[in-house]
Amino acid sequence: MVSFVPAVASAQDGGLKIPTVAVSAAAAADWATTYHALKHYQVREVNPLLRTLQESPASLVSVGALIDAGIVSTWNLTVGRRHTKAAAAGLWAMAAFRAYLAIHNLRNERKAERR
DSSP states (O other), X not given: XXXXXXHHHTTTOHHHHHHHHHHHHHHHXXXXXHHHHHHHBOOOOOOTTTGGGTTSHHHHHHHHXXXXXXXXXXXXXXXXXXXXXXXXXXXXXXXXXXXXXXXXXXXXXXXXXXX
């Protein structure tokens, strides 16, 4: 939802729109690779908040994406209103980390045994 309606999560501030879209796209890539890895390979989720849902990849991705949407929205509404530059830097850091996780998931698929 955040990637389709970035204005909602960006606190109506043009300075956060592009970083919000970037973090949304990186999170979508991470969740897509997570779903694929859980569905087709023998990999395990390491996030303790989501580990109990690993038997149902769709539920895990749905809950994780809702958590992400809440975090990004809260970040933009709290930090973004007072410190736009710091909020933008945080969003870019989040985007870089999520892109790393997507790449990490793809590498784990190569190492994992197919189901």
